[in-house]
Structures are given as structure tokens and as C-alpha cells.
Amino acid sequence: MASTAAAETTASHPLDPLGAAEIERAWQIVCEARAPGPRTRVIFVMLHEPAKKAVLAHRMGDPIERCAFIVLVDSAAGRTYEAVVSLTKGRVLSWEHVPGVQPAIVLDEFVECEAAVRADPRWQAAMRKRGVTDFSLTMVDAWSAGNFGFPQDEGRRLVRALTWVRGGPADNGYARPVANLLTVVDLNEMTVLAVEDGGVVPLPPEAANYSPAAAGERSGLKPVAIHQPEGPSFTLSGHELAWQKWRLRIGFTPREGLVIHTVTYEDQGRERPILYRASVADMVVPYGDPRPTYFHRNAFDVGEYGIGTLANALTNGCDCLGEIRYLDAVVSDSRGRAVTLPNAVCIHEEDAGILWKHFDWRLGSTEVRRSRRLVVSSISTVGNYEYGFYWYFYQDGAIELQVKMTGIISNGAEPPGVKPIWGELVAPQVYGPIHQHFFNVRMDVMVDGLDNSVYEVNTVADPPGPGNPHHNAFHTEATLLGSEGQAQRLIDPLAGRFWKIVNPSARNRLGEPVAYKLMPGENVRPFAGPDAAVTKRAAFMTRHLWVTRYDPRERYAAGDYPNQHPGGAGLPSYVADDAPLENTDLVVWYTFGAHHVVRPEDWPVMPVTPIGFMLKPTGFFDRNPALDVPRPTPHGACASGESACHAP
Numbered sequence: 001m002a003s004t005a006a007a008e009t010t011a012s013h014p015l016d017p018l019g020a021a022e023i024e025r026a027w028q029i030v031c032e033a034r035a036p037g038p039r040t041r042v043i044f045v046m047l048h049e050p051a052k053k054a055v056l057a058h059r060m061g062d063p064i065e066r067c068a069f070i071v072l073v074d075s076a077a078g079r080t081y082e083a084v085v086s087l088t089k090g091r092v093l094s095w096e097h098v099p100g101v102q103p104a105i106v107l108d109e110f111v112e113c114e115a116a117v118r119a120d121p122r123w124q125a126a127m128r129k130r131g132v133t134d135f136s137l138t139m140v141d142a143w144s145a146g147n148f149g150f151p152q153d154e155g156r157r158l159v160r161a162l163t164w165v166r167g168g169p170a171d172n173g174y175a176r177p178v179a180n181l182l183t184v185v186d187l188n189e190m191t192v193l194a195v196e197d198g199g200v201v202p203l204p205p206e207a208a209n210y211s212p213a214a215a216g217e218r219s220g221l222k223p224v225a226i227h228q229p230e231g232p233s234f235t236l237s238g239h240e241l242a243w244q245k246w247r248l249r250i251g252f253t254p255r256e257g258l259v260i261h262t263v264t265y266e267d268q269g270r271e272r273p274i275l276y277r278a279s280v281a282d283m284v285v286p287y288g289d290p291r292p293t294y295f296h297r298n299a300f301d302v303g304e305y306g307i308g309t310l311a312n313a314l315t316n317g318c319d320c321l322g323e324i325r326y327l328d329a330v331v332s333d334s335r336g337r338a339v340t341l342p343n344a345v346c347i348h349e350e351d352a353g354i355l356w357k358h359f360d361w362r363l364g365s366t367e368v369r370r371s372r373r374l375v376v377s378s379i380s381t382v383g384n385y386e387y388g389f390y391w392y393f394y395q396d397g398a399i400e401l402q403v404k405m406t407g408i409i410s411n412g413a414e415p416p417g418v419k420p421i422w423g424e425l426v427a428p429q430v431y432g433p434i435h436q437h438f439f440n441v442r443m444d445v446m447v448d449g450l451d452n453s454v455y456e457v458n459t460v461a462d463p464p465g466p467g468n469p470h471h472n473a474f475h476t477e478a479t480l481l482g483s484e485g486q487a488q489r490l491i492d493p494l495a496g497r498f499w500k501i502v503n504p505s506a507r508n509r510l511g512e513p514v515a516y517k518l519m520p521g522e523n524v525r526p527f528a529g530p531d532a533a534v535t536k537r538a539a540f541m542t543r544h545l546w547v548t549r550y551d552p553r554e555r556y557a558a559g560d561y562p563n564q565h566p567g568g569a570g571l572p573s574y575v576a577d578d579a580p581l582e583n584t585d586l587v588v589w590y591t592f593g594a595h596h597v598v599r600p601e602d603w604p605v606m607p608v609t610p611i612g613f614m615l616k617p618t619g620f621f622d623r624n625p626a627l628d629v630p631r632p633t634p635h636g637a638c639a640s641g642e643s644a645c646h647a648p
Ligand SMILES: [Cu+2]
Pocket: 405, 435, 436, 437, 596
């Protein structure tokens, strides 16, 4: 049944995220057409992105059809549905029951789960056994349940919750983990199914606070002021961002958080495309401790928790420094109401050291340029951890993604004098299990056009012989990754390995196909065994590089519904048909893992650990594209002449 009123849209581009009015109207249209039951939870409402070709053909002012994609759970029936709603036409375009899946856990469920656990007499008895009587000081974190084949889990929407106790109302909530206590909650019924108590371990003795009142404040810091008296060098128009020859669009979904769309770089008057869409397509944090309250810790923070919905409100001078522009994000709550996350995305530029330099000592002349980078960032808090996602764009055509990990480690308590083998003590009786954080970034590339190929480039030493009489020779060897089966690769830093995304039909002036290369950064392999539940469910972590033929339905590295999924979804299923990849529309997926052997210095709050990778032009440009960056304005004595910045 078509509804009469179309939603108000303020969108000027097909990729603009849904606004508040659009989200609420989309849910209204579903309610009118499908009358979902009173115990329905809205999990996600996000833009249903139009077809890629339609987006690329769009010109400003063209009419756009706005559609929403909605995931919801009927808690009463335990059924998950997907809907596509046309806001323009005011009707439901598709409505589908998705059997046997559990969508992401939403914020309201965390809150209700904590209340249900605190009210449970078995849990209360377990807390009293530990000397805890003021339950208002407890924190119960709903951890995704995983899928371990337990028959009692079958068909239920579950979490395995962990408990902590604050020393006082304003204390660090994670300072006192309650060991040996696991509470299993059915989120659809919002009832406690089981309280598994493995015996009392004393609560750690220290408060572990990190406010200035607790930690003190050092002296000696003089102010640093970032002055941009003429404003920033970028322009932000709606969600379109232009800076130093770059042009891109900023998107945001409740599931992935920040999304980067349609990235181009202007080269000699031509806007050259590089990326169609890039986002963190899932992540997983496998923990290495096999004991009952640890083995299930495998958070998929994107697919299981919707990391976009957990975005912080960012503050100038704190999260970002300088001349800042912010974008709000709009998500939905579980009742389909719009929730604005203020200042969820921070956009600014920052000095990034020197860009290039040469001193001609014979002439006494120097040319040096400062590098500036454009930063698009967002930070999400997922329970104890903070993840900052930073996309950097550089004047030389490089793109970098950095994930900054901070917050508080997931921990446990140990009896005095005990040190488990699967982790480290970080404070008296506080234990941090060894774990890894794997991120998978989906990059729908379009290097000078949609049809690309991917090559692996290794460096090899020439064998000694007549062609290599001095044994010094080495050269690169490029191998086409010609199919999805071939394009499942690991890093090899000792071979200088990188992957080149080339456009075989676009040549640079040397006659070579233009390319961008993916430069791995720090990385690691997973240590969970091949038959571990997490390895099957997060198979994306078993390879660092995957390449797939473009399919708009293939969006998430661990599949559409990783929560409680038995495994095999996402990348392993996307590549099962071993589609050919040469000179076609393809998607590059890169997995990078942070190996976290916890340190006392990570306590009580972790200094940021960054991890990421770069995309660098490789024969994409004819020469260093940043030659035309203006000379810096020098400070102080070296204020004029060719040797402006050279101190003899
Ligand atoms: Cu960690």
C-alpha cells in the first residue's frame, strides 16, 4: 500500500547518509505497510545505496530516489527481517524474512541486559558471595555469544555477560573484574538463562583511576596553538569534501561508521578516480585464554555491535586540534526514532612533517616543502575499548588508514600470586589476556576507472651467474592475481611484498598501466587454531589480502550477520565461485592485525596504539604530483632567498 507523503529529504547527492526525517519516515512506512509487532527492535536504518553506475552518472541537480535499508528483529517471534523502503515513492520495495540469523546487538539491549542481570537472584547470590552488596556499583557488559555449537544456544538471541565492580560511584568501572562469573542472557526474552559461577576470586585491591585527581598532573607543558587565521584549506559542502586536488564524499552507516566515497585526485585538469567506496567492513578481537569466562571473547565490533552507533561526540582541542569542521551522524534507536550523534566525524588538516627536500650543496640552494594532510576521523567506544578511525589524504596522492586503539583492556582478576600463561598481569590481581585485533577494510577501487587488475609484487634476488657476477642483483616480479582463488594472500615483508591495483587500459607517459599500490603496515597472523569457532566465523583474518569481483551484495568481510553465525559467511563465500579478476570491476579487501601482548603500561587506560596501511600512487602520476606545493613560509631568521630553510 503506497503511502501518500514522501519524506523530507535534504540530500543533494545519492550517497548522502539518511537524515533524521528520512530515518523516521522510513520506519513509519514500514509500520504502516507491515505492522511489526510491539516487541520489534529496529537494528539498523541506513541508506540503501543506489547502483554504482547510477551514482557515477549523477550530476548535481539530477533527481534522486532515496531508499532506506532496514534490519529489524521481532523479539516475540525471534525472527529477523530486512526491508528496503523507497522514501521517494513512500512504499516498501522489499520485505524479507532472513531465517536463522541474529543481527547486531543494539544499545537498548545492552542497557536492558544489564538491568535483567542485576535483578537476577542467582547473579545477586554470586555477587554476595564475593562481598558485593551494592549492585548499583556493578557493570554488566553484554559480550556477543559467539557460536560454539552448544545445543542450548540454538535459535536463541544470546549474550554472555561479564561483570565488574566500581570501587566508588565515579571510579574506573573496569578496575575490579569479577572473575569466574559468566551470565548467559536471552535478549529476545530479556531473561537470564544461566549464571555460571566457577568460584570466588578476590576482587583486585586497587581503584585504577586516571583522572587528574587520581593520577596527578605533570608541569612544564607550554601551549601549542594551531593558527589557521584564514580558515582551513578544505571546503566542506554537505558531505562533499575538497582539499588540495582531492575530492571525496563522507558517508556514515550505523554498522561501519565512517565511509569514504568517490575519491578523486585532480591531475592536470582531470579528476581521476581512485576509490568508489571504502570502509572498515568488519573486525574481530580473538582472545587467547581458553578458560570459561575468556574463551568466548571474540567481539566483531562492526558486525555484532554496529560501531557507527557507538561514535563519540568529538571535541576541538581534545580529539582534534586546529580549524575543525564536524559532521553529525544520524542513526536510529531500537524504536525507529532518529538519534543524532553530534560531531561524530571530525575533518581537519594537519602538518605532517616534510613532504620533500633537496639541498644542492654546490649551489647552496634548498627546496623543501611541508606536508599537510587532510584528516577525516571518527572514534567509537565499544564497552571498554576505544577505536579511532583516521583516513589521511596527502598532497602526494597517498591515502592512509590508521586505526588508533585506546581505552581499557578487557581483563580479569587472578588470586594474589597467580600469573596465568595466556596473558600478563597489569596491576596487582588484574590480568589482561593476550589477544589480537583484526580489521578488514573493504575498498571498492576504481583506479582511473572501474575495470582494474591486481598484481602481487615480490622482490627476488637474482641467482649468481654470468648475468649476476657480483651477486648483488635483485629485481621485482609481478604476478597477476587472476581469480578470487589466487587472490587470497599473506603479507611477506621479507620479500618487500605489496599489491598493485592497475588499470590495464590507462597508461602513463612511460607506457605502463597506471596503478596504486597497497602497502601493508604492521600485521600478524591469527593464532586461534583452524578449527576454532572464531577462525571459521572470521575467516577474513586468515588472509591479509582478498580480491573479489564486484557484487553489490558483498559488503561485509564476515557476512551480513556475523552475530552467532556458525561460520563460512562473508569472504569465503564471496570467493567460492573463484570468479576471474582481470580487467574487471573488483573489490580489494585488506586484513590487518594488531597483536596485543598486554603491558602494565596499558593500565589503567592504554596509550594509543596505531595500526594501518597506505595506498600509494605507483605510476599513476607522471612524476611527483606534489612538486607544485608552495614553499613554506619560514619563521625566524631564514626568511628569504633560495636557501630560506637551510641553516648552514
Ligand atoms: Cu588490545
